[in-house]
Amino acid sequence: MPMTLHHSPASPFVRKVMAVAIIRGLDGQIETVATNPHVSPEDLLAVNPLSKIPCLVLEDGTAVFDSAVICDVLDRMGDAPPLIPASGKERTKVLVLEALADGIMDAAVARRGLIGLPMDEGRTRADSRYKAAVQRGLAAIEPGSLSELHDLGAISVACALGYLDFRFPHEPWREAHPALATWYEAVDVLPALSATRPPAA
Ligand SMILES: N[C@@H](CCC(=O)N[C@@H](CS)C(=O)NCC(=O)O)C(=O)O
Known part of the structure; x- marks a missing residue:
């Protein structure tokens, strides 16, 4: 199962996550799910009770939000140079x-x-x-x-x-x-x- 990202192209927070994924070469591993968070769709509420995007669902089903946490998780995947200094x-x-x-x-x-x-x-x-x-x-x-x-x-x-x-x-x-x-x-x-x-x- 690939990672899935609840997504809207209008959201700057989604854009931040996608930009990080692209720079770190991970975007090919992410399937996007078009989501309007303002109507509180069931599939979003199932993974983020706040009904906000972005929300990334990892391969093992773990739901990750908000954008700062998603970026931190993506920054620890793969071998590309990290975008967050270690310390x-x-x-x-x-x-x-x-x-x-x-x-x-x-x-x-x-x-x-x-x-x-x-x-x-x-x-x-x-x-x-x-x-x-x-x-x-x-x-x-x-x-x-x-x-x-x-x-x-x-x-x-x-x-x-x-x-x-x-x-x-x-x-x-x-x-x-x-x-x-x-x-x-x-x-x-x-x-x-x-x-x-x-x-x-
Ligand atoms: N702190 C959150 C903010 C996310 C956010 O505000 N997303 C907006 C879209 S740009 C949203 O989902 N709004 C739906 C709502 O507030 O009900 C993050 O960094 O991910």
Whole structure:
């Protein structure tokens, strides 16, 4: 039985996992299952009670979530160079950068969830807070320290930027972050990203 990944091409967290799988040469071992987590399908609930994707089901049936844990599991499979340093400050740095990018994605995904709802005072305030978190998150990234997708932190940042372009093209981020834009332009053409682009919005 191959590994199966509950998947949607629109999810930046799924993209992160697929990018890791591609970079580590494991994507051929993963079968994707198209999943809409927002309707809580039975087959997803059977493996993830939170009804969130990505969820990876290993060959022995073990269900693994969330994306950070899946990436950690994939990083320990096979012989390719690891994307998470084994120990020390380098490891902490990569994992904190992953957490920062995940936080940007969480805030942007939450904003996306507000679209179409009546924007009462509470939702308007929530939208502003999420938007500010994204802006602060982008400002906290040090472009000079980003690798060319050789570690999970950089991969996660690329997926976060891709999601902003996908869902919020009317809110450009490049002008305020030119060095980040230059880095992203260089890595966006690499196979892990070009093979996992979200669909046209
Ligand atoms: N912390 C989770 C976040 C995953 C997540 O938010 N996934 C979204 C899709 S992008 C989802 O499944 N949402 C369904 C829901 O919230 O009901 C991870 O890193 O995997």
